[in-house]
Amino acid sequence: MSDIATTRKGEIRAWVLDRITSGALEPSSRIPSEHQLMALFGVSRMTVHSALAELAKEGVLRRVKGLGTFVARPGSHLTVVHVTDPAEDVRARGGAYNIELITLEERDATDAERHIFGMAQHARIYHLKAVHKSGGVAVALEDRLVNPTVAPDFLKVDFTGASAFAHLSSCAPFPEGGHVIRAVQASATDVKLLSLKPGEPCLEIERTTWIETSVVTHVKLRYPGSAYELKGAISRP
Amino acid sequence: MSDIATTRKGEIRAWVLDRITSGALEPSSRIPSEHQLMALFGVSRMTVHSALAELAKEGVLRRVKGLGTFVARPGSHLTVVHVTDPAEDVRARGGAYNIELITLEERDATDAERHIFGMAQHARIYHLKAVHKSGGVAVALEDRLVNPTVAPDFLKVDFTGASAFAHLSSCAPFPEGGHVIRAVQASATDVKLLSLKPGEPCLEIERTTWIETSVVTHVKLRYPGSAYELKGAISRP
DNA sequence: CAGTGGTCTAGACCACACA
DNA sequence: GTGTGGTCTAGACCACTGC
Numbered sequence A, B: 001m002s003d004i005a006t007t008r009k010g011e012i013r014a015w016v017l018d019r020i021t022s023g024a025l026e027p028s029s030r031i032p033s034e035h036q037l038m039a040l041f042g043v044s045r046m047t048v049h050s051a052l053a054e055l056a057k058e059g060v061l062r063r064v065k066g067l068g069t070f071v072a073r074p075g076s077h078l079t080v081v082h083v084t085d086p087a088e089d090v091r092a093r094g095g096a097y098n099i100e101l102i103t104l105e106e107r108d109a110t111d112a113e114r115h116i117f118g119m120a121q122h123a124r125i126y127h128l129k130a131v132h133k134s135g136g137v138a139v140a141l142e143d144r145l146v147n148p149t150v151a152p153d154f155l156k157v158d159f160t161g162a163s164a165f166a167h168l169s170s171c172a173p174f175p176e177g178g179h180v181i182r183a184v185q186a187s188a189t190d191v192k193l194l195s196l197k198p199g200e201p202c203l204e205i206e207r208t209t210w211i212e213t214s215v216v217t218h219v220k221l222r223y224p225g226s227a228y229e230l231k232g233a234i235s236r237p
Numbered sequence C: 001c002a003g004t005g006g007t008c009t010a011g012a013c014c015a016c017a018c019a
Numbered sequence D: 001g002t003g004t005g006g007t008c009t010a011g012a013c014c015a016c017t018g019c
Helices: A008-021 A034-041 A045-057 A086-092 A111-117 A164-171 A188-193 B008-021 B034-041 B045-057 B086-092 B111-117 B164-171 B188-194
Strands: A061-064 A068-071 A078-082 A097-108 A124-134 A137-146 A176-185 A201-211 A214-224 A230-234 B061-064 B068-071 B078-082 B097-108 B124-134 B137-146 B176-185 B201-211 B214-224 B230-234
Touching: A008 A034, A008 A045, A034 A045, A045 A061, A086 A097, A086 A124, A086 A137, A086 A164, A111 A137, A111 A214, A137 A164, A137 A188, A164 A214, A176 B176, A176 B201, A201 B176, A201 B201, B008 B034, B008 B045, B034 B045, B045 B061, B086 B097, B086 B124, B086 B137, B086 B164, B111 B137, B111 B214, B137 B164, B137 B188, B164 B214, B188 B214
Parallel strands: none
Antiparallel strands: A061 A068, A078 A230, A078 B078, A097 A124, A124 A137, A137 A214, A176 A201, A176 B230, A201 A214, A230 B176, B061 B068, B078 B230, B097 B124, B124 B137, B137 B214, B176 B201, B201 B214
């Protein structure tokens, strides 16, 4: 038995999950229909539906209208990482945060940048480049492009107090996006700005976020490999 | 307007999301109660509840019994990565997959390993170390510990056909777990086994999964930084 | 056609927070 | 107490699948 099921919905959830983990229900096999579970548990159909819909949303089941409910193929678990804000990271660890601005400007977007943002020719763009420091020690290098349409006040932000991340979160809360995580060798610039040893590995996170159809921001964060790890959980939320 | 809302639930979702993204609803502010939205949209309470519960599960809203429904604080987006199986990765890319076993044994667990697995003294453990190859080229180094209690047949698996990941997925589907992603410098062993240039950065993924209270497996995967990226999406699922 | 899941209704009882 | 969200019921109509 897995959960302490106090509700009828919880009972059904637990029943299904137990039968999967115990092997009684194989991947891709069909589970009883809502009507059958209704009779089995003596509950209304809405209750059964709610339990199964929840499990489907969590990726445990796959439901097909007109066909039935099936155990999802495992093999592609979901790993969740909290998207990080270097400024918050430092503060959460109790460090004395400060930022060293390298670039903060409005300029013409390059072809590649216009492509990322889906902008027309001669579009303008905001560009921030900065080093985040904890107690004077560099912990991350941020290189960020911002869409002026979405965050018109970006250049006026006082980055010593509010981070770019926080400001953009208020302009465009709950964005969608994509990201790439990779290990790279530190460039000469990285070595200088992050005070690294030459050739030291860095963890790079490249992230593009958008809301509706407007790309909000594109950012590359580079962390010293020796001092930074990305932690997360594997879950069915 | 954000979604093409064809259902009443979708209408309510879209209404709430629009009012958040447009700034009409600030973070932490209260949104109308289920009864108020019921009257506003002319729908039953279950429909309103379903829409709001969904948004709460996605992290957009925070609901407190007896108090009300509030806009969640943004600032901690969720990034989702698909947990990867090197064997599946290679096959998905159309490469000719093969595996080179380095170690596959049952042995006494070390103190550190017993601590990870929560095992008693003198416990036994399975240990797999292998290089995954695509068309003869090394793409990943796997170093895996397995709990014999959960996967007693692990040593009998034919790893040329089924991957460790797939076998464990069938023993313990939908596990929970945690993981750490980091950039490391290739060790001498890595250089040899993965045919790297000395000092080349590697992406390392360390993952521990468990089901109920049993730790199932602990694995370290090491990828050449020049050839591997971890991609994912930022989302409210 | 019968069976399935997706959605919706108009009620209900409960546990909780606040005044 | 009132108002809130969490859960549940016993129906209903619909769109879809496979036969």
